[in-house]
Amino acid sequence: MNPVLSIENVHKSFSTGFIPKKREILKGISFSVAEGEIFGYLGPNGAGKTTTLKSVLGLIFPDEGRIELLGRPHLDPRAKERLGFLPENPYFYDYLTAREFLDFYGQLFGIPKSARDERIARLLKLVGMDRSSGLPLRKFSRGMLQRVGLAQALINDPAFVILDEPLGGLDPLGRKEIRDIILNLRREGKTVLFTSHILQDIEMICDRVAIIVGGRILSQGKLTDLVSEKVLFTEVTVSGVELEELAALGESLTVQADRVLLKVVEEDKVQDILTLVQKNNGRIHSLIPRTQTLEDLFVDMVKPQ
Amino acid sequence: MTVKIVKVIALNTFKEAVRDRILYLLLFFAAVSILFARVLALLTVGDRAKIIKDVGLASISLFGALMAILIGTGLVYKEIEKRTIFTLISKPIRRPEFLLGKFFGLVLTLFVMLLAMSLIFLALVFVHTWTIEWTMLVAILFIFLELVLITAVAVLFSCFSTPILSSLFALSFYLIGHFSWSLETFIKKARPGATKILLQVLYAILPDLENFNLKTEVVHGLPLSAAHLLYSAAYGIVYAAFILALAVLIFRRRDFV
Structure with a gap:
C-alpha cells in the first residue's frame, strides 16, 4: 500500500537578521504516514513540527x-483536493460568519451550492457550532475557532487530514469531543496526522508516532513498540504502619498524617508490604503499577539535548 | 490557473474590504470634498460649474487613490501576518490565483466606491448645469484606470513589505506619477548627451499618471483625442500587467513563516 504522505530527507534553514545568519530548522526529516492510521507527530516547542507541516x-x-x-508531488493542486488542514492557533477571516467562512472554502473546492449547504450544516453540527453559525468569527472564543477550524478542514471530505495542535485551547470536555471526532475519521477510513504537546492525547488515540527533537526525528514507530509494557515500579499508599518498618521495602515519597506513599521497585517487595500491612492491621489505600509512558520516553529523549 | 478560484477569492476580498470601516471614512470625506466644491464655486467669479467639475474630479481621483493605497497595501500583508494564508494555501489553489483574486477583489471594491462618489459628483453637476456631459464619464473611466494601476502597485508592495512602508511607497508612486510629466519639459530643454539619455530612461521607467488626467479637457470643454485616449488606456493596462507580473514573481517563491 502506498503511503498517504512520505517525507524523505527534508532540510530547511532560514536566514534571519540584518546580517543574515543561517539557522537550520529541519536537519533531514524522513517519515511516512500509512493509509487509515492516526499518526502522532510530537516534539517540544521549536523542534520543527510546524515547519515540517508548512x-x-x-x-x-x-x-x-x-x-x-x-x-503526487506535494505542490500539485490535485493532491490538495483530498487534503484537509487545521493550523495551530487558527486565525481566520474574522469579518465572516461561521457559515460564510465554511462556504468560502467550499467554493474553493468547487463544491456545488446545494451539496455545500448540506455539508456545512452537517459539519457545524458535528463540531457543535450549529447554534453560532450566524455570528462573525471575531466574536468567537479560541475553543470555538478551533471547532470551526476543524469543520473547515473537513469541508472537502478529505482522505487525509493534517491537524496542528487540534486539542489546544479546549476544555476537557471539548478535548474529548474532538478526540472522538478524530477517532471517527479513522473509522471512516481517513488518515490523520496530528501534532500535540499533550502526550496523553497522543497515547490515547495514535497508532504510530514520530518524535522530533531539534530538527531531527529521534524515534518513530508503533506506540506499543516504543513504549514497553514492563512495570517500572509500583506506587503503594498505606496507613497504620510505622515509617521505619517500610523504609527497608521502598522509597517513601510523601508522608501525610499517617499515610505513606511508597515507590517500590522490586515486585516481590510489594508482596512483603502487603503482609506487613496485614500484620499491623493497617490499610492499603492504593496500589498502582507504573509502566513506561510516552512521557517517560519523551523526557528521556528531550533531556540530553 | 482557473478563473473560478480567482473569482471566489476576489468576492471574498470584496467582502473583506466593504466590511472595513476605513473605506466608509474615506467615502465620507470624499463626499465632503466633492460638496465643498459648491462652496468654492460661491467664492469664485466666473463659471461656477467649472470649479465644481474641477474640484469634484480631483476629489474623486485623490480619495480613490487613498482607498486603493490604504486598503491595497494591507490586503496581502494581513493574510500573511494573521496567518489566514495558511489555510488558504493548503487548499487546491495556486499562488498566482490568490494574488490575482486579491487584486480583482480590490478593483471591484474601488469600482463600487467610484460609482458612489461619481453619483454624488454627477448629481451636484446636474443640479448646476441641468446636463450631464459624456466627457465627464470618460474622465471618471480614466480615473478608474489610474486606480487599477495604483492597486497593482499597492498589491506589489504588500507582497514583501509592511502596510505602513507599502503605503509610503505607493503614495510616492502616486505623487511621482503626477509630476513626472515635468521631466518631459526638462528633456526638451536638456542638451543632447548623458544627461538627456538619463532623463529619457528615467521618464520611461517612472509612471506618468497624468495620462489618465482628463480634467483640463473636460472642464474647459476641449476636444478629447481618440488617439490619446487609446494610448492612455493601453499604457495603463500594460503598466498594471507588468506590475502584477512582478508581484506574482516575488510571491511565488516566498516562504510564509
Missing part, C-alpha cells in the same frame, strides 16, 4: 528533500 502544505519550500502527498 513544507508539506507548500507554505515554505524545503532546501532539500522530497515530499509526496497522496501519491
Whole structure:
C-alpha cells in the first residue's frame, strides 16, 4: 500500500537578521504516514513540527528533500483536493460568519451550492457550532475557532487530514469531543496526522508516532513498540504502619498524617508490604503499577539535548 | 490557473474590504470634498460649474487613490501576518490565483466606491448645469484606470513589505506619477548627451499618471483625442500587467513563516 504522505530527507534553514545568519530548522526529516492510521507527530516547542507541516502544505519550500502527498508531488493542486488542514492557533477571516467562512472554502473546492449547504450544516453540527453559525468569527472564543477550524478542514471530505495542535485551547470536555471526532475519521477510513504537546492525547488515540527533537526525528514507530509494557515500579499508599518498618521495602515519597506513599521497585517487595500491612492491621489505600509512558520516553529523549 | 478560484477569492476580498470601516471614512470625506466644491464655486467669479467639475474630479481621483493605497497595501500583508494564508494555501489553489483574486477583489471594491462618489459628483453637476456631459464619464473611466494601476502597485508592495512602508511607497508612486510629466519639459530643454539619455530612461521607467488626467479637457470643454485616449488606456493596462507580473514573481517563491 502506498503511503498517504512520505517525507524523505527534508532540510530547511532560514536566514534571519540584518546580517543574515543561517539557522537550520529541519536537519533531514524522513517519515511516512500509512493509509487509515492516526499518526502522532510530537516534539517540544521549536523542534520543527510546524515547519515540517508548512513544507508539506507548500507554505515554505524545503532546501532539500522530497515530499509526496497522496501519491503526487506535494505542490500539485490535485493532491490538495483530498487534503484537509487545521493550523495551530487558527486565525481566520474574522469579518465572516461561521457559515460564510465554511462556504468560502467550499467554493474553493468547487463544491456545488446545494451539496455545500448540506455539508456545512452537517459539519457545524458535528463540531457543535450549529447554534453560532450566524455570528462573525471575531466574536468567537479560541475553543470555538478551533471547532470551526476543524469543520473547515473537513469541508472537502478529505482522505487525509493534517491537524496542528487540534486539542489546544479546549476544555476537557471539548478535548474529548474532538478526540472522538478524530477517532471517527479513522473509522471512516481517513488518515490523520496530528501534532500535540499533550502526550496523553497522543497515547490515547495514535497508532504510530514520530518524535522530533531539534530538527531531527529521534524515534518513530508503533506506540506499543516504543513504549514497553514492563512495570517500572509500583506506587503503594498505606496507613497504620510505622515509617521505619517500610523504609527497608521502598522509597517513601510523601508522608501525610499517617499515610505513606511508597515507590517500590522490586515486585516481590510489594508482596512483603502487603503482609506487613496485614500484620499491623493497617490499610492499603492504593496500589498502582507504573509502566513506561510516552512521557517517560519523551523526557528521556528531550533531556540530553 | 482557473478563473473560478480567482473569482471566489476576489468576492471574498470584496467582502473583506466593504466590511472595513476605513473605506466608509474615506467615502465620507470624499463626499465632503466633492460638496465643498459648491462652496468654492460661491467664492469664485466666473463659471461656477467649472470649479465644481474641477474640484469634484480631483476629489474623486485623490480619495480613490487613498482607498486603493490604504486598503491595497494591507490586503496581502494581513493574510500573511494573521496567518489566514495558511489555510488558504493548503487548499487546491495556486499562488498566482490568490494574488490575482486579491487584486480583482480590490478593483471591484474601488469600482463600487467610484460609482458612489461619481453619483454624488454627477448629481451636484446636474443640479448646476441641468446636463450631464459624456466627457465627464470618460474622465471618471480614466480615473478608474489610474486606480487599477495604483492597486497593482499597492498589491506589489504588500507582497514583501509592511502596510505602513507599502503605503509610503505607493503614495510616492502616486505623487511621482503626477509630476513626472515635468521631466518631459526638462528633456526638451536638456542638451543632447548623458544627461538627456538619463532623463529619457528615467521618464520611461517612472509612471506618468497624468495620462489618465482628463480634467483640463473636460472642464474647459476641449476636444478629447481618440488617439490619446487609446494610448492612455493601453499604457495603463500594460503598466498594471507588468506590475502584477512582478508581484506574482516575488510571491511565488516566498516562504510564509
